[in-house]
Amino acid sequence: xxxxxxxxxxxxxxxxxxxxxxxxxxxxxxxxxxxxxxxxxxxxxxxxxxxxxxxxxxxxxxxxxxxxxxxxxxxxxxxxxxxxxxxxxxxxxxxxxxxxxxxxxxxxxxxxxxxxxxxxxxxxxxxxxxxxxxxxxxxxxxxxxxxxxxxxxxxxxxxxxxxxxxxxxxxxxxxxxxxxxxxxxxxxxxxxxxxxxxxxxxxxxxxxxxxxxxxxxxxxxxxxxxxxxxxxxx
Amino acid sequence: xxxxxxxxxxxxxxxxxxxxxxxxxxxxxxxxxxxxxxxxxxxxxxxxxxxxxxxxxxxxxxxxxxxxxxxxxxxxxxxxxxxxxxxxxxxxxxxxxxxxxxxxxxxxxxxxxxxxxxxxxxxxxxxxxxxxxxxxxxxxxxxxxxxxxxxxxxxxxxxxxxxxxxxxxxxxxxxxxxxxxxxxxxxxxxxxxxxxxxxxxxxxxxxxxxxxxxxxxxxxxxxxxxxxxxxxxxxxxxxxxxxxxxxxxxxxxxxxxxxxxxxxxxxxxxxxxxxxxxxxxxxxxxxxxxxxxxxxxxxxxxxxxxxxxxxxxxxxxxxxxxxxxxxxxxxxxxxxxxxxxxxxxxxxxxxxxxxxxxxxxxxxxxxxxxxxxxxxxxxxxxxxxxxxxxxxxxxxxxxxxxxxxxxxxxxxxxxxxxxxxxxxxxxxxxxxxxxxxxxxxxxxxxxxxxxxxxxxxxxxxxxxxxxxxxxxxxxxxxxxxxxxxxxxxxxxxxxxxxxxxxxxxxxxxxxxxxxxxxxxxxxxxxxxxxxxxxxxxxxxxxxxxxxxxxxxxxxxxxxxxxxxxxxxxxxxxxxxxxxxxxxxxxxxxx
Numbered sequence: 001x002x003x004x005x006x007x008x009x010x011x012x013x014x015x016x017x018x019x020x021x022x023x024x025x026x027x028x029x030x031x032x033x034x035x036x037x038x039x040x041x042x043x044x045x046x047x048x049x050x051x052x053x054x055x056x057x058x059x060x061x062x063x064x065x066x067x068x069x070x071x072x073x074x075x076x077x078x079x080x081x082x083x084x085x086x087x088x089x090x091x092x093x094x095x096x097x098x099x100x101x102x103x104x105x106x107x108x109x110x111x112x113x114x115x116x117x118x119x120x121x122x123x124x125x126x127x128x129x130x131x132x133x134x135x136x137x138x139x140x141x142x143x144x145x146x147x148x149x150x151x152x153x154x155x156x157x158x159x160x161x162x163x164x165x166x167x168x169x170x171x172x173x174x175x176x177x178x179x180x181x182x183x184x185x186x187x188x189x190x191x192x193x194x195x196x197x198x199x200x201x202x203x204x205x206x207x208x209x210x211x212x213x214x215x216x217x218x219x220x221x222x223x224x225x226x227x228x229x230x231x232x233x234x
Numbered sequence: 235x236x237x238x239x240x241x242x243x244x245x246x247x248x249x250x251x252x253x254x255x256x257x258x259x260x261x262x263x264x265x266x267x268x269x270x271x272x273x274x275x276x277x278x279x280x281x282x283x284x285x286x287x288x289x290x291x292x293x294x295x296x297x298x299x300x301x302x303x304x305x306x307x308x309x310x311x312x313x314x315x316x317x318x319x320x321x322x323x324x325x326x327x328x329x330x331x332x333x334x335x336x337x338x339x340x341x342x343x344x345x346x347x348x349x350x351x352x353x354x355x356x357x358x359x360x361x362x363x364x365x366x367x368x369x370x371x372x373x374x375x376x377x378x379x380x381x382x383x384x385x386x387x388x389x390x391x392x393x394x395x396x397x398x399x400x401x402x403x404x405x406x407x408x409x410x411x412x413x414x415x416x417x418x419x420x421x422x423x424x425x426x427x428x429x430x431x432x433x434x435x436x437x438x439x440x441x442x443x444x445x446x447x448x449x450x451x452x453x454x455x456x457x458x459x460x461x462x463x464x465x466x467x468x469x470x471x472x473x474x475x476x477x478x479x480x481x482x483x484x485x486x487x488x489x490x491x492x493x494x495x496x497x498x499x500x501x502x503x504x505x506x507x508x509x510x511x512x513x514x515x516x517x518x519x520x521x522x523x524x525x526x527x528x529x530x531x532x533x534x535x536x537x538x539x540x541x542x543x544x545x546x547x548x549x550x551x552x553x554x555x556x557x558x559x560x561x562x563x564x565x566x567x568x569x570x571x572x573x574x575x576x577x578x579x580x581x582x583x584x585x586x587x588x589x590x591x592x593x594x595x596x597x598x599x600x601x602x603x604x605x606x607x608x609x610x611x612x613x614x615x616x617x618x619x620x621x622x623x624x625x626x627x628x629x630x631x632x633x634x635x636x637x638x639x640x641x642x643x644x645x646x647x648x649x650x651x652x653x654x655x656x657x658x659x660x661x662x663x664x665x666x667x668x669x670x671x672x673x674x675x676x677x678x679x680x681x682x683x684x685x686x687x688x689x690x691x692x693x694x695x696x697x698x699x700x701x702x703x704x705x706x707x708x709x710x711x712x713x714x715x716x717x718x719x720x721x722x723x724x725x726x727x728x729x730x731x732x733x734x735x736x737x738x739x740x741x742x743x744x745x746x747x748x749x750x751x752x753x754x755x756x757x758x759x760x761x762x763x764x765x766x767x768x769x770x771x772x773x774x775x776x777x778x779x780x781x782x783x784x785x786x787x788x789x790x791x792x793x794x795x796x797x798x799x800x801x802x803x804x805x806x807x808x809x810x811x812x813x814x815x816x817x818x819x820x821x822x823x824x
Contacts, residue, residue, distance in 0.1 A: 012739045042693040045745040046737045050274070053452040055488045055569060057380055058278040074572050097423060098742040104275075117388035118339030127292070127329075128336040130348030136341065143341045143374075143381060147277055182339065 002026050002081065004036060007089040009096055010046065017096065019087075026077065033065055033080055033088065034072035037100075048099035056213060059148030063100050064089040069150040069211040091153035093162065106162045107149045107169070114166060114174040115192070119185035135181040142176035142221060144214050145169060151208035151218055157201040164197035168208035168218030171199060175221035178228060190225075190232050199225050238418075238673060239428045243269045243396070245655055246432035248403045248417060248459065250276035252284075252379070253623025253644035253651075254438030255386035255395075257602075260652025262393040266659055269396040271403050271419050271430060273454065273747070276387045280440055280452040281644065284379025285565060286493030287353060287371035288645070289638030290328040294345060295352040295369040296360065301325040304370060306362045306817060308639060311522050312632025313774035313784065314819040315472065315792060317808035320628045323600050324639075324646045326813070331645045332372060340385040342374050353562075354496040355637040356520040357824070367520065369496075371638040376491050376565040382641060398430070402747050403458065405676040406435070406466040406619075409666040413617035414604075416668070417462070418676040422747060425740025427680065429673050433663040434620060434655045437463065437596060437604070438648065441624040442758040446589035446708075447700040450482050450489035459625035461754025463596050464761060464797040465679065468606055468616060471627040471792045471805065473594035473758070474765035477635055477775050478709050480526040482588025484546040486573040489590070490566055490583055492637040495519040497562050499551040501530065502582065503538040509547075514824040521824035524634040524775045527587035531709050534586075541584060548582035587709055592758075593635055593775065594765070595627040597794070597805070602626070602651025607794055607805060618665050620655065622647040629792065632807075633774020682731070683749050689734035692748045696755065698726060703759050707766050712779045716767040723760055730756045761795045768802035769793055786819055 001023040009017035024036055034051055041047045049072070050060040056074035063072050065080045066087045080086055090096050095103040120129070152158045152167035166174065174193060177183050193199050199222060208218040245261045247254045250272030261268040272279065291301040305325040309316055336342060336350065343351035350372045358368040374381035390397070403417040407429060416431040439459030443451025460470055480501070481490040495501075500519045503509050513529040514521035521529075530547050533539060540548050551559060551566075556579045559567055563578075570576050570583045597605045597613075604619040604626075622628075623644040630643050706719025733752055737745045771785035772778050792805040809816040 010739060011741050042691065045691060045693070045748070046739075048742055048744050050278075052274050052278045052454045053280065053283050055283065055486075056572070057377075057565075058274075058280075058282050058452065060274065060278045076572075101742050108275075112391060115392075117392040118337070120337070124333075124337045126333070128333050128342070128350050131344050132348050133344045133346065136344045139341045143384070144377065146282075146380070147275075177339075180339065180341075 002077070003085045004040070005085065005087045006047070008099055010098055030076050030078045032073055033075045033077065033086070034061055036077070036086065037072055037088070048101050050101055057146060059146030062091050062148035062150045064091055069154045071148060071150070071213045074213060091149055093153045093159040104149055107152055107167070110166045110170040111147065111173060114170050115189065116173050116177070118177065118180065118183055119188070120182055121184060129182045131181050138179045139176060141216055142172055142179060145172055145216060146214060148213065150211045150213055154207040154211045156205060156207070157203060161197055161201055165201035166193070166198050168222065171202070171225060172216060172218040172221045175225050178225065187232070190229055193225060194229055199229065239426065240431055241428055242431045243267050244432070244659055245434040245436065246271060246416060246430050247436040247438055249279070249438035249440055249623070249625070250274070250397070251279035251438060251440050251623060251644070252281035252383055252386060252641065253648035254436070255383070255390055256645050256648030257436050257438060257622060257652040258395045259386060259389050259393060260649055261656060262390060262395040264656045266656065269398055269430065271398045271401045271417070273400065273402045273422070275399050276397065277383055279383060280455050281379045281383045283450070283452060283489060284382070284641055285376045285489060285491035286355060286496065287373035287378045287638050288332065288382065288641035289355060289358070289371045289636065290332045290642055291325065291370060292329045292332055292350060292352070292372060294349040299360070299368065299370065301328065302814070303360055303362060303368065307357050307359055308630060308636055309817045310363065310822060311357045311634055311636040313634055313822055314632065314790060315629070315773065315807050316632030317629050318811050318816055319808045320600050321630050322811050322813060324630050324642060327646050328642050331649055335382065335385060335645065338385050338389045340374065341381050342372060353493055354520060356492050356495070356517070356526070357522045357636040358520070367517070371493070371496065373493065376493055376563045378641065402750065403462065404680045404750060406462050407668050407673055407676045408466060409668050409672055411617065411666055413665050414619035415665050418673065418680065423742055425743060427677070431668070433618065433659065433665060435618055436602065436651055436655070437621040437625050438623045439625040441592040442755065443589050443592070445700065445703045445755050445759040445762065447704040448482065448487050449589040450479055450487055451589070456751035457754045457758035458751065459621065460595060460761070461757040464757045467798055468604065469597065469794045469796050470761055471594055471597040471794050472629060472633070473761045473795055474769050474793060475593035475633050475775050476589060476762065477523055477591040477593060478527040478587040479590035480523055480530055480587055481549055481585040482590070483570065483574045484541070484584035484586045487588050488569055488573050490549060490569065490585060492523070494549060494551055494563060494566060497558065498554050499549055502548050502550050503533045504540045504544065505538060509533050509538070517824035522634050523637060524777070525824055527709055528777055530587055546584045546586040549585045550582040551578040552580055552582070591635055591640060592624055593627070593631040593633065595625050596621040597792070598622070598626045598628050600628065600650060601654035602647060603654070607803060620651050622651045633776060679753060680750070683733065683735050683746065684738065686733065686735045689732040690729055692733050692745070692752050695726070695730050695733060696752055699730070699755060699759055702726070703762070707763055710777050710779055711766055713767060716763065720763050720767060723763055727756065761797070764800060765793045765795050765802055790819060
């Protein structure tokens, strides 16, 4: 039997959060952490978490698994269990709504701040805008972000300044548009980021890189933005 | 007593997937007050899981490609019960809709010429089936749905659409004229119930693959739109037509794109034989999905399945080489390693046909207006009510959808619905206000769940429902067996209506949502079962052992399921093309 400890908090019932212990029979199978949560929810329907695609592309089920942020649906027990114990907590640093469900408003607000959409005021051609495979390759490792918030909620700089520091996820997306040959708003985008907090609160701790379930590298993208900012200032 | 909070909009879209956000974008751009009600944050919608691409004759791979060839393929793929007018509209308008997405920033893969990369998909041909395999599916690696959904969300942010994220639509509000004037919805975070009033209500609620035990669909695909429409007394069309995707990962159910076979992968049985050569000598592994799925099941039933239980076959990709796989199918490598514990670079992926797509749904015209059928058999527009995407049956997929056509459907008809509603709003929409009794009528189901005392757990009932559908209404179907399945559903109905909800709390109560979703799953499953038993022929995805032939004399038509009488009617298929003479039904071979 696997020992599972889960963060519980129902604002209508609990004066404060607590850890609840469960025992789960996994029949020795290396199932995913989400499978364990689903199994427990059949026994205790009050257990609350988000989930949708169950294959690591929708970004719903980011949680803190035995101390490390990740997606419950693609984290197998073999990676998450230590000493026959699995500990599941909400992603850290953002307010908890209930159990493993956090309030992601601040995370989304930072995403919206970077103008996460193509800006190109030139008249559009009758077909697609052309882009070479080399230009398109610059978007690889950027556009795949699923907004799960595993990175930003693992970032001490984001914990300190969630209202002012864009955070790794938002900055990865900022660079996704800066790097796109079809976008013409480079100057405007850089001007929006040019303050002591938005980008420069990144101290290269690289927790984001360590936890990203899609294997993306926000720190590298932030480095590119820094260089662009420095270049545009000189 | 209906002292319920009301919010008013010009247009409300229920569902934040591809079709819903495309419709919302159109309306938000025109300045109308538009809201999207979505039970998950928009980029968590199931469109995100689409992999291989969006099929459209943009003439990149082949400069001489024609949308008419795509139209022919789609009509043939539908086994001739797709509405030709709708298919013509989709294939002709498609390129414009794709270029709009590209201009919005969708990161398509590219050719050396800088154009959008297109790959071959099943059922595609040049020159009306005479010119060999076409490559017509526009792709962003194997993450096209993700790229498309994020691009649409970004477009909506730019145009300041109102998002009611993590709100759940419970039921339709109808006025005294039987017109739709909004929905009752729950704010999941607070539990507050609100009447969301609207001049136009668009259902973009997606599919219901979760009626089956084994599905590629996300947990959220619970047929909410179909359930709500049926409870409001509106019919659904061709709901017996469920696509089983040939390549779901054995055991996990997760999708492996048809693009794998488009890029040169193929299926093998336990003897290592490329068996599709026997079933579809020309198209082989790129025959229609229904054809490939049935061939796989036959291989398994005849003892040539793989694995210790002989219950799956293999998808072989290693011969394509690591570089190609990394460039073209990176997401598949990830999924296979995670869920099949197989590295496609070195070994084949164990796959099995898995429930994937609902071809049927709420009948609509090409403008997205939802239809009902009057007692003389004529189409009647339901005022105020629209549907698009998988929830709708417009019908471009008929009895079998071609790969890559779902994304095109949702973009083209999300857009068409938006444009038509925009025009209606400009001309002025006057619908009677809902009375208190009208609003209360939409609260009945919710109140019953909220007042539940006793009953069984939603998870247990859901699993039973899924098992019945899997066993009695799968790839191959038989009348006596389906009757047994219907009896089992009848026995399950009162238990599902009486589902337990012990937790009555308000804050993010997912148990309440699951109890409500279960009602929609059941409604969709029941309609599927009755329609499947009623269609006494084999056509497209609907394969009956007791009626093995296509019966054009009696069934070259849509089925229409009426919820109040639980009976099946028929509706004519549209054979009127604007640009040429119609395509007459032919024997369908690949």
